[in-house]
Amino acid sequence: MEVIGVVAISLDGCITRHDSEGVSFTSDADKRYYRQALTTFDCSIFGSTTFEVGMEDILPALASDRLRVVWTRQPEKYRQYAWKGKLEFKAGELAEILEELRVRGKQRCAILGGTRVYTECVREGLMQALWVTLEPLGFGSGKRLFEGEVDFHFRLQSVEHLSDNTLLLKYHIPS
Amino acid sequence: MEVIGVVAISLDGCITRHDSEGVSFTSDADKRYYRQALTTFDCSIFGSTTFEVGMEDILPALASDRLRVVWTRQPEKYRQYAWKGKLEFKAGELAEILEELRVRGKQRCAILGGTRVYTECVREGLMQALWVTLEPLGFGSGKRLFEGEVDFHFRLQSVEHLSDNTLLLKYHIPS
Numbered sequence: 001m002e003v004i005g006v007v008a009i010s011l012d013g014c015i016t017r018h019d020s021e022g023v024s025f026t027s028d029a030d031k032r033y034y035r036q037a038l039t040t041f042d043c044s045i046f047g048s049t050t051f052e053v054g055m056e057d058i059l060p061a062l063a064s065d066r067l068r069v070v071w072t073r074q075p076e077k078y079r080q081y082a083w084k085g086k087l088e089f090k091a092g093e094l095a096e097i098l099e100e101l102r103v104r105g106k107q108r109c110a111i112l113g114g115t116r117v118y119t120e121c122v123r124e125g126l127m128q129a130l131w132v133t134l135e136p137l138g139f140g141s142g143k144r145l146f147e148g149e150v151d152f153h154f155r156l157q158s159v160e161h162l163s164d165n166t167l168l169l170k171y172h173i174p175s
Numbered sequence: 176m177e178v179i180g181v182v183a184i185s186l187d188g189c190i191t192r193h194d195s196e197g198v199s200f201t202s203d204a205d206k207r208y209y210r211q212a213l214t215t216f217d218c219s220i221f222g223s224t225t226f227e228v229g230m231e232d233i234l235p236a237l238a239s240d241r242l243r244v245v246w247t248r249q250p251e252k253y254r255q256y257a258w259k260g261k262l263e264f265k266a267g268e269l270a271e272i273l274e275e276l277r278v279r280g281k282q283r284c285a286i287l288g289g290t291r292v293y294t295e296c297v298r299e300g301l302m303q304a305l306w307v308t309l310e311p312l313g314f315g316s317g318k319r320l321f322e323g324e325v326d327f328h329f330r331l332q333s334v335e336h337l338s339d340n341t342l343l344l345k346y347h348i349p350s
Contacts, residue, residue: 011307011329011346012320013188122313132186134309136346138297138320138327145187145313152313154186156340165331169342171186171311 001102003126005111005118006037007145008133014142015113022053029163030133037131038110041066043101045094046112048072055081062086067106069097071117094120119146125175130154134167176277178301180286180293181212182320183308189317190288197228204338205308212306213285216241218276220269221287223247230256237261242281244272246292269295294321300350305329309342 008026009015017025026034038044042065051058051070058068059081068087070078075089082089090097094117101109111121121127146152154171162168183201184190192200201209213219217240226233226245233243234256243262245253250264257264265272269292276284286296296302321327329346337343 009188011184011188011344013184013186017326018324119315134344136329136331138325138329140294140319140321140323140325144315146315148315149193150313150315151192154311154313154340156311156342159334159342161334165329167331167334167344169186169309 001106002108003098003111003128005121005127005130007113007118008135009145010135010137010139012138013144014139015115015145016143017139018141021049025135025137026133027135027163027166029166033162033168041108041110043067043069043106044110044112045069045071045097045117047114047117050113094126095124098126115143115145115147119148119150122152122173123150127173130171130173132169132171133162134169136165176281177283178273178286178303180296180302180305182288182293183310184320185310185312185314187313188319189314190290190320191318192314193316196224200310200312201308202310202338202341204341208337208343216283216285218242218244218281219285219287220244220246220272220292222289222292225288269301270299273301290318290320290322294323294325297327297348298325302348305346305348307344307346308337309344311340
């Protein structure tokens with residue numbers, strides 16, 4: 001199963017604008033690309049903060065051909081939203097969650113954040129690529145793409161313009 | 176006088192690797208580009224930390240046709256290194272320092288960091304462009320490009336490959 005991180009980031013490395021959760025800072029060009037890109041995945045994983053911020057958009061858009069997995073220490077907290085095969089809440093190791101998705105026949109998983117999920121996936125060698133939308137913005141403060149003292153090395157695969165000002169950078173993550 | 180910020184940054188927005196001051200993390204391709212790029216400026220400004228980290232390289236390379244200004248609250252602390260026209264230490268407002276350089280006939284000033292210098296120059300509208308070397312690295316922790324809660328918007332002017340993995344992104348800063 002292919003596992004790919006998808007993220008939008010400011011030029012100064014913030015995945016949120018100041019303390020505002022979510023990605024309301026992204027350009028229209030990124031939003032269009034993001035929606036289209038997600039249709040090419042049959043599953044995705046994201047953290048509970050990402051779920052809570054995005055649930056108004058996520059819940060009406062659940063599709064049986066695309067499983068969304070929320071990684072949380074408290075799956076029972078979200079029992080009312082769980083829908084087998086569409087929206088599942090799981091605790092435990094990301095490696096085990098990904099293995100289960102593979103066994104269930106999934107082929108392509110998008111890793112959608114936040115910081116802890118991206119960092120764990122790279123640190124544990126679970127992700128083969130990282131697709132970065134680079135917005136021409138500076139926030140000074142906000143959540144970072146990675147946390148802790150890490151030393152990740154990527155290989156640039158492609159550079160695309162999503163618009164005049166917004167770039168899509170695709171990186172390979174060496175195993 | 177043209178004022179241009181020059182910076183190297185990790186994919187996750189760090190201008191230092193963890194707590195290590197300086198830019199030892201940059202690629203050979205960036206180091207070559209940086210040396211060459213600086214020859215196109217007749218002056219530069221950077222902070223005292225940048226000076227202290229780089230002084231072993233800076234002091235033997237002083238040139239009469241390129242003035243380096245160290246922005247510091249304590250110019251007197253560095254009196255032994257001062258050399259009129261080559262290496263000067265100045266306190267006060269960046270706007271005033273830049274104006275003095277303009278009056279002295281300088282045509283092109285490089286802003287070389289760190290965080291406080293970059294942030295002040297953008298916030299005060301003193302810089303017209305930002306040249307960002309984007310290294311394919313993730314550090315998780317390190318100094319950021321900007322500080323405080325800011326909202327800077329840039330315009331992408333060009334994308335160049337310094338090597339297979341390292342990009343040079345040139346942004347215009349709207350006034």
